[in-house]
Amino acid sequence: MGKVGIIGVGQSAFVRAYPGSLKELAFEGYKEAVKDAGITAKDIGASVVCSAPEYDKQRSPAGVIAEYLGLNPQPTFYVETLCSSSSMGLKLAYSLVKSGLHDSVAVIGIQKMSEISSAESQERMGRGTDIQWESPFGTMMPAYYALFAQAHMAKYGTTLEDLSLIRVKSSTYGPLNEKAVFRKSLNLENLTSPDSRMTAPIASPLRVGDCCANADGSSCIIIANEEKAKALSKNPIWILGLGAATNSVNLTGRKIYTGLPAAREAAKQAYEMAGISAKDVDVAEVHDCFTIAEMMAYEDLGFANPGKGKELIHGKETYKEGSIPVNVDGGLLSKGHPIGATGGSQIRTIVQQLRGEAGEIQVKDPEIGLVHNIGGVGLYGNVTILGR
Amino acid sequence: MGKKKEIDDRFKKFGTKSFTLTSKVNDFIDYLEKEKVMGTKCKDCNINFFPPRADCASCLKSDLEWFDATNDTGELVTFSKMKYGPIGFEKDLPYTIALVDFGDYKIFGRIGKNIADKDIQIGMKMKVKVNKLDNDRINYIFEKI
Numbered sequence: 001m002g003k004v005g006i007i008g009v010g011q012s013a014f015v016r017a018y019p020g021s022l023k024e025l026a027f028e029g030y031k032e033a034v035k036d037a038g039i040t041a042k043d044i045g046a047s048v049v050c051s052a053p054e055y056d057k058q059r060s061p062a063g064v065i066a067e068y069l070g071l072n073p074q075p076t077f078y079v080e081t082l083c084s085s086s087s088m089g090l091k092l093a094y095s096l097v098k099s100g101l102h103d104s105v106a107v108i109g110i111q112k113m114s115e116i117s118s119a120e121s122q123e124r125m126g127r128g129t130d131i132q133w134e135s136p137f138g139t140m141m142p143a144y145y146a147l148f149a150q151a152h153m154a155k156y157g158t159t160l161e162d163l164s165l166i167r168v169k170s171s172t173y174g175p176l177n178e179k180a181v182f183r184k185s186l187n188l189e190n191l192t193s194p195d196s197r198m199t200a201p202i203a204s205p206l207r208v209g210d211c212c213a214n215a216d217g218s219s220c221i222i223i224a225n226e227e228k229a230k231a232l233s234k235n236p237i238w239i240l241g242l243g244a245a246t247n248s249v250n251l252t253g254r255k256i257y258t259g260l261p262a263a264r265e266a267a268k269q270a271y272e273m274a275g276i277s278a279k280d281v282d283v284a285e286v287h288d289c290f291t292i293a294e295m296m297a298y299e300d301l302g303f304a305n306p307g308k309g310k311e312l313i314h315g316k317e318t319y320k321e322g323s324i325p326v327n328v329d330g331g332l333l334s335k336g337h338p339i340g341a342t343g344g345s346q347i348r349t350i351v352q353q354l355r356g357e358a359g360e361i362q363v364k365d366p367e368i369g370l371v372h373n374i375g376g377v378g379l380y381g382n383v384t385i386l387g388r
Numbered sequence: 389m390g391k392k393k394e395i396d397d398r399f400k401k402f403g404t405k406s407f408t409l410t411s412k413v414n415d416f417i418d419y420l421e422k423e424k425v426m427g428t429k430c431k432d433c434n435i436n437f438f439p440p441r442a443d444c445a446s447c448l449k450s451d452l453e454w455f456d457a458t459n460d461t462g463e464l465v466t467f468s469k470m471k472y473g474p475i476g477f478e479k480d481l482p483y484t485i486a487l488v489d490f491g492d493y494k495i496f497g498r499i500g501k502n503i504a505d506k507d508i509q510i511g512m513k514m515k516v517k518v519n520k521l522d523n524d525r526i527n528y529i530f531e532k533i
């Protein structure tokens with residue numbers, strides 16, 4: 001059986017409060033991807049809609065969105081793995097194409113978080129953890145990642161400044177990304193000065209500047225089998241490796257607190273499937289919902305040994321000109337994090353990089369790109385490897 | 389405990405705000421009321437479960453025994469002091485969530501407010517203790533040994 005290629009990518013702007021409905025938001029990412037692919041709805045055999053429920057008032061959004069996008073009567077699938085929903089959606093779409101069931105599939109990621117208050121949405125995010133045994137203590141996402149930051153600092157001597165340097169990198173590129181919600185430039189002084197809003201504590205040791213913002217947004221990735229991809233697209237980007245793994249929801253079930261085993265397992269699977277290793281990756285998008293999450297991603301993906309992630313950021317190795325550029329589109333920290341849409345946005349960036357169409361943030365001549373997308377606090381791990 | 393209600397919703401008393409009404413390990417709440425923090429153990433597989441499970445996924449047995457964690461000594465693995473909380477936890481703020489490793493099992497919870505921030509250190513010896521809350525609610529906290 002042949003390869004599976006990505007023929008179109010799109011995303012909406014990620015914004016604080018989208019002034020339209022869920023399906024209208026989905027249309028924005030979809031429209032860009034269909035135009036990018038140069039196809040029409042009849043070229044798409046099925047859709048996979050990816051979001052985290054609970055934010056939406058709409059029940060069963062997949063069918064409603066498929067109709068609005070003009071994707072009737074094709075079947076639609078609904079996939080949810082919290083913040084990694086659209087990477088998981090890509091994996092499902094890949095298997096639908098690879099099995100021969102459909103020759104082309106659109107993966108639509110979406111989240112409209114602004115329909116509920118920020119406090120409500122934090123609570124709902126928090127319930128992507130163990131609601132029976134952890135939530136009654138009053139947990140939230142920043143606090144979970146803070147537990148990892150605290151453990152990483154204790155074990156490896158990681159400092160708040162190391163984490164701030166990751167945000168500095170993010171905000172080097174955020175201002176260049178017209179789809180990003182946070183486009184202000186921040187320097188180390190802004191992120192470390194006690195007077196700065198960015199150093200206000202959220203959950204120790206994490207501060208405002210260590211956390212990404214909620215956003216509304218949509219993304220769309222269109223894939224096709226080899227024959228169709230070659231017929232429809234001048235420069236399809238091939239899916240070389242797909243890894244996905246799960247881990248204990250309750251933190252008591254983890255063996256380490258300085259990394260995410262689901263990410264390590266997903267990376268291992270994806271590297272094996274692609275027949276490459278970490279050093280072959282030319283450009284990466286990682287799930288930096290918090291600064292510590294990017295630090296752990298460096299180590300979980302094998303870009304650095306455990307505890308050595310800080311050397312990459314200090315040496316600017318993860319900047320555009322470095323040895324392994326990471327999140328040069330601003331990452332979640334600058335783009336914002338519309339849960340279900342995030343994975344598709346990461347994939348879009350890597351596809352643009354591999355096509356050489358990334359404009360100001362273009363990395364020099366990349367051949368292999370990687371996407372690391374995490375659901376919950378490492379409940380789900382997804383790693384996707386793409387190549388020209 | 390007198391007669392059980394038709395719906396055994398004892399678990400709704402757990403913590404500041406519970407998101408679970410019914411569970412096969414509802415007896416956990418009765419034990420808390422007797423000042424005991426209990427986990428479950430599969431004797432066949434020799435595995436201690438905390439949080440307690442009703443079922444062992446290794447051997448598929450569902451008649452697990454209870455074990456008492458209340459007097460065990462653990463080590464603080466990690467912690468975070470929260471400045472913001474989810475809806476329903478505003479009155480508790482600020483509070484410190486933590487994870488303590490007891491060797492055969494770990495417990496996730498909060499550190500008692502009587503411990504000063506400067507005295508909290510990863511690796512410190514801690515034990516778990518039942519903690520009565522307002523409005524007849526109940527949970528547990530970690531204390532320094």
Ligand SMILES: [Zn+2]
Nearest residue numbers: 430433444447
């Ligand atoms: Zn067993």
